Amino acid sequence: MVKASARLCLVIAFAACACGVNAPPGSTGGTTVSAGQCGRGLVVVSSDYVTTNVSFIGFGGEVLSASVVSSGTTSTGLSAPLSGDVVLPTTPAQGDRIVLIDRYPAAVLTWVDVTSGSVAAQLDVRTGFFANPQDYLEASPSRAYVPRYGSNPSPGTVAFDEGNDLLVVDPAAKAIQDRIDLKPAMAGEVASYLPSAGRALHAGRYAYVALDGYSVDFNGAANARIVTLDPQSGRILRVTLLDGAFNCRGLALSPDGKEIALSCSGLLSPPHLDQSWLMFMTAEEAPLEIARHPASAFGAQPLGFSVGYASATTVLLTSFGTFPDGSSGDDEVIELDRTTGTHRVVLRSARSPSCGQSELCPFSIGDVACAAACGVCFVADAVSSGGVVHRFAVGPDGHLTEPTPIVVEREIGLPPRYLQLF
Numbered sequence: 001m002v003k004a005s006a007r008l009c010l011v012i013a014f015a016a017c018a019c020g021v022n023a024p025p026g027s028t029g030g031t032t033v034s035a036g037q038c039g040r041g042l043v044v045v046s047s048d049y050v051t052t053n054v055s056f057i058g059f060g061g062e063v064l065s066a067s068v069v070s071s072g073t074t075s076t077g078l079s080a081p082l083s084g085d086v087v088l089p090t091t092p093a094q095g096d097r098i099v100l101i102d103r104y105p106a107a108v109l110t111w112v113d114v115t116s117g118s119v120a121a122q123l124d125v126r127t128g129f130f131a132n133p134q135d136y137l138e139a140s141p142s143r144a145y146v147p148r149y150g151s152n153p154s155p156g157t158v159a160f161d162e163g164n165d166l167l168v169v170d171p172a173a174k175a176i177q178d179r180i181d182l183k184p185a186m187a188g189e190v191a192s193y194l195p196s197a198g199r200a201l202h203a204g205r206y207a208y209v210a211l212d213g214y215s216v217d218f219n220g221a222a223n224a225r226i227v228t229l230d231p232q233s234g235r236i237l238r239v240t241l242l243d244g245a246f247n248c249r250g251l252a253l254s255p256d257g258k259e260i261a262l263s264c265s266g267l268l269s270p271p272h273l274d275q276s277w278l279m280f281m282t283a284e285e286a287p288l289e290i291a292r293h294p295a296s297a298f299g300a301q302p303l304g305f306s307v308g309y310a311s312a313t314t315v316l317l318t319s320f321g322t323f324p325d326g327s328s329g330d331d332e333v334i335e336l337d338r339t340t341g342t343h344r345v346v347l348r349s350a351r352s353p354s355c356g357q358s359e360l361c362p363f364s365i366g367d368v369a370c371a372a373a374c375g376v377c378f379v380a381d382a383v384s385s386g387g388v389v390h391r392f393a394v395g396p397d398g399h400l401t402e403p404t405p406i407v408v409e410r411e412i413g414l415p416p417r418y419l420q421l422f
Contacts, residue, residue: 137201
């Protein structure tokens with residue numbers, strides 16, 4: 001995850017303890033389901049922030065493989081065991097392999113074969129410091145980008161060890177090729193504000209990388225930025241300042257590929273509701289802001305780290321529950337009708353046992369993942385019913401029906417948190 005001191009995410013403070021997690025069984029393999037219009041289904045990463053389990057589920061809610069690979073399995077080819085801080089790429093996976101991003105402190109990419117469930121390769125992307133990779137964006141079979149959040153105060157010991165960059169990786173060779181320095185994107189800010197590169201998204205001719213712009217000591221941040229990248233050459237084409245928006249971690253591409261949705265949570269320690277926005281921008285070299293909705297329009301809580309298009313006119317977003325400033329509420333999933341501007345809460349999470357009887361906690365609701373062309377959305381819920389993935393069918397009007405909870409895996413007993421289409 002982002003360093004605990006970063007105050008970007010209070011996961012460490014609110015994480016449920018790992019007590020009661022069972023010994024890991026062997027791998028249940030991959031899946032032979034063929035890719036359809038929207039792919040095969042979803043990758044689900046479940047975690048208690050100490051250990052991790054990876055599962056596959058189909059678009060109908062069927063479990064394709066309960067434990068493809070986990071922190072405890074050794075028969076799948078893992079040379080570096082998965083930690084408890086494994087996330088998935090923002091852009092849907094293509095082909096016969098998925099990529100797991102082991103963030104902090106491991107900084108390892110793991111390629112997993114979809115059919116067999118075996119580990120094809122792993123790549124250490126630390127290059128001598130706590131690199132803290134945040135995403136993986138594959139532009140071609142021989143070129144991928146890894147946003148690295150970390151900063152190296154003493155670079156120059158090994159190759160590519162500066163940090164504050166996009167690491168360029170060859171997915172075929174599983175090797176580091178180059179790095180793209182992101183510090184120039186912070187032009188105009190004082191030197192203490194670093195790029196803090198987070199999530200990335202591929203949209204046709206362009207790639208987009210969100211920068212959090214945190215200070216060296218993580219006590220402040222600059223306005224968030226979106227960097228437009230030529231995915232084939234790696235050239236930075238444009239830097240777009242998101243005035244008044246901070247900590248923008250949720251990225252999603254519209255079904256027609258012409259628009260980007262961006263969820264900004266604001267600084268979270270304490271929460272700053274005035275910095276939290278849902279934004280819509282054109283997917284162009286110079287993204288133009290189409291609309292901006294303040295978090296206060298949806299309730300009294302900052303927006304979460306995930307967003308998705310349920311249809312061309314309907315967007316799913318999340319909001320956080322209680323924070324230490326005294327605000328109270330459950331984590332929520334919200335449906336926004338872009339045509340009418342109206343919204344409704346479609347899901348509230350249960351209370352986390354780690355919070356006690358009278359408190360509520362954020363970070364119960366995790367990722368949102370939608371396959372608009374197939375009329376279905378999924379939401380990871382780490383707490384309700386012991387941890388489930390909720391499946392929503394999307395009606396002809398673009399609105400969601402009542403959710404169906406999916407129990408992904410029970411032997412290991414880890415709560416679902418991260419989702420990716422594959």
